[in-house]
Amino acid sequence: MSSPAPVVMKFGGSSVADLERIRHCARRVVDRAAVQPVVVVVSAMGQTTNELLAMARALIDPPPARELDMLLSTGERGSMTLLALAITALGRQAISLTGSQCGIITDHQHGRARIVEVRPFRVLDELAAGNIVIIGGFQGVSYKRDVTTLGRGGSDTTAVALAAAIDADCEIYSDVDGVYSADPREVEDAQRLGSLVRRDASLARAGAKVLHSQAVQLAEERGIAIYARHSRPDVTGETVIRKNPPTRPGVRAVASDASIVAIHLSLSAGSSRHVPEVIRKLAPLGLRHLRIGPHGASGFLSQAQRTDSSEALARLGAFARSLGRDLAGIECVEGFALVSCVGSGLEENPEVMTRAYESLHALEITVLEVYTDSHSLVFLVAREQRARAVRALHATFIPRSPEPC
Numbered sequence: 001m002s003s004p005a006p007v008v009m010k011f012g013g014s015s016v017a018d019l020e021r022i023r024h025c026a027r028r029v030v031d032r033a034a035v036q037p038v039v040v041v042v043s044a045m046g047q048t049t050n051e052l053l054a055m056a057r058a059l060i061d062p063p064p065a066r067e068l069d070m071l072l073s074t075g076e077r078g079s080m081t082l083l084a085l086a087i088t089a090l091g092r093q094a095i096s097l098t099g100s101q102c103g104i105i106t107d108h109q110h111g112r113a114r115i116v117e118v119r120p121f122r123v124l125d126e127l128a129a130g131n132i133v134i135i136g137g138f139q140g141v142s143y144k145r146d147v148t149t150l151g152r153g154g155s156d157t158t159a160v161a162l163a164a165a166i167d168a169d170c171e172i173y174s175d176v177d178g179v180y181s182a183d184p185r186e187v188e189d190a191q192r193l194g195s196l197v198r199r200d201a202s203l204a205r206a207g208a209k210v211l212h213s214q215a216v217q218l219a220e221e222r223g224i225a226i227y228a229r230h231s232r233p234d235v236t237g238e239t240v241i242r243k244n245p246p247t248r249p250g251v252r253a254v255a256s257d258a259s260i261v262a263i264h265l266s267l268s269a270g271s272s273r274h275v276p277e278v279i280r281k282l283a284p285l286g287l288r289h290l291r292i293g294p295h296g297a298s299g300f301l302s303q304a305q306r307t308d309s310s311e312a313l314a315r316l317g318a319f320a321r322s323l324g325r326d327l328a329g330i331e332c333v334e335g336f337a338l339v340s341c342v343g344s345g346l347e348e349n350p351e352v353m354t355r356a357y358e359s360l361h362a363l364e365i366t367v368l369e370v371y372t373d374s375h376s377l378v379f380l381v382a383r384e385q386r387a388r389a390v391r392a393l394h395a396t397f398i399p400r401s402p403e404p405c
Contacts, residue, residue, distance in 0.1 A: 004036035006127060006168040010043075010137065010159035014175045015231040016079045017046035019086075026086035028233060029132060033092060037127045039168065041137040041159040042083055044075025062314040065110035069139075069149045073099070076136030076155070084134045094132040097122065099147075102133070104140035104161065106148045113148035115140060115157065115218070118165035127166075135162065152302075156215035164222035172215075177230035178239030181253040182394045186387055189400050193252065196241045216241060249345035251352065251377075251397035256390050257302050258383055260336040263287065263316065264329075266296040271326040281319045288338070289371045289378070296328070300338065300380075336368070337386035341377040341393055352377060352397075359396040365389050 009029060016022050025040075032038050052071050056063040063071075080096040087094035103119030126133045137155025142148045150157050156172060163170035176184070177192060184190040219226050219241065226241040265282075267274055272294040279292055287299030320330045346352050353370075356377060360367055365388060369380040381389050 006037035006039060006166055007032065008039045008041060008159050008163040008166075008168050008170045010041040010155060010170070010172050011083075011231060012155065012172075012174045013043040013046050013048070013079075015173055016042055016083065019082070021231075022079070022082050022086050025231065026083060026090055028231075029083075030087060030090050030092050033132050039123060039127070039133045039135065039162060039166065040080075040083065041135050041155055041162065042076060042079045043137055043155040044072075045079045045082075048075040048078070066146060069110050069147050072149050073136070073139040073147050076138050080134045080136040084132075087132055087134070092132055093130055094134055095126050096134045096136070097126075098136050099139035099158065100141035102135050102162070103165075104158065106140040106142050106150070108142040108144050108146065108148070110146075110148055112151035113140060113142065114214070115150070115161045116143070118161050120162065120165040123162065123166060150214070153215065157218060160215045160218045160222070160224055160226065163224050164218070169227065170219070170224050171227045171229060173229050173231040175231060177235045177237035178228045179241075179253070181398045182255070182390055187254075187391055187394045189394065189398065191398065192237050193239050196239060196252075249349070250343050251341045251346065251393075252343040254339065254341055254390050254394045254398070256337055256339045256386050258337045258386050259302060260334075260338050260380075260383075261301045262298070262331075262333045262336055262380075263301055264296065264298045264331045264333075265316075265320060266328040266330070267294075267323070268326050268328045269295075271323075274323060274326055281315075285316060300336070335383050337381055337383045337389075339379045339381055339386060339389045339393065341397060342375060343397075344375055346375065346377045347372045355396055356393060359392045360389055363388055363392050365392065
């Protein structure tokens with residue numbers, strides 16, 4: 001009889017925010033380990049990452065990227081060790097491993113590294129020895145043997161990468177029971193989506209906080225299904241992200257990012273020779289809706305996680321200074337938000353754009369710019385108009401659920 005396949009269970013920061021929640025996670029993991037091998041990926045406890053970042057910035061702003069990665073990686077190391085202790089207290093064998101110890105190899109981009117390879121030999125050995133393996137998410141080791149962090153939502157990416165490496169299912173646990181058609185804290189009629197296609201990574205990029213876009217992209221590349229669930233076992237709803245579940249054309253959800261900085265880099269006349277260098281420098285910064293032409297470049301940077309944005313702005317400033325007289329100017333303007341309708345066939349259906357504009361215009365919400373592709377329709381608005389825009393677009397495109405009988 002063949003052994004049961006392993007499972008990767010990922011718990012976010014709110015699920016391990018204090019010792020009682022860590023004990024709760026431990027009990028859930030131990031129950032699951034009774035029927036199959038378990039690998040757990042954890043985020044840092046609660047606001048630990050933000051607190052570490054604030055301390056670093058109090059000493060030097062911006063902090064050197066390498067040292068910041070060393071510091072921030074300690075948040076996940078703390079929560080993984082505490083969870084391993086809680087599991088041991090319940091009578092099960094557990095071992096905690098860092099990203100480097102479990103074989104996560106990344107490129108050398110501090111603050112937003114990408115996983116290039118997973119060597120799960122230690123993980124498989126520990127599972128074979130009967131251990132529950134607890135891994136600190138969000139971190140790895142570069143080919144230059146430096147600790148790196150994976151940027152916003154990096155623990156999701158850790159979980160998916162490990163699931164692919166050991167041929168396991170991937171379950172993402174958080175304080176919501178799946179992915180919703182909008183943020184249920186802002187939109188009363190938001191509905192849980194039972195399934196998503198993996199190309200709906202655009203929903204994660206648009207600001208949905210349950211799933212990380214790099215994790216969804218990695219799941220698509222490796223053929224991994226993701227199950228988004230609530231960390232409480234009595235909440236049974238879930239969203240399953242698979243390759244080809246049934247889907248219908250049109251808007252499926254509305255998401256937003258409230259912390260957008262517009263960046264404009266202008267080149268002096270006759271300086272178009274710098275465009276290839278501009279492309280090389282800007283591409284790794286994670287700018288959204290990046291536009292590059294002979295006279296410069298522009299795009300949007302999310303400040304949702306300041307570890308990403310502060311480093312990106314520092315690198316952008318250094319690059320701009322290196323251009324000297326060939327730089328006409330660089331401008332960073334705050335106060336914007338991106339509100340996104342996500343679905344399928346949106347760019348090909350002008351009726352969607354018309355209805356969206358009409359709903360926003362009716363509330364006197366000013367659309368500053370709009371960006372489209374087949375799976376998203378993105379509006380740039382003033383930050384103070386974001387929540388009203390989300391509710392208006394959701395009411396326009398997402399039918400209300402029928403009242404219970």
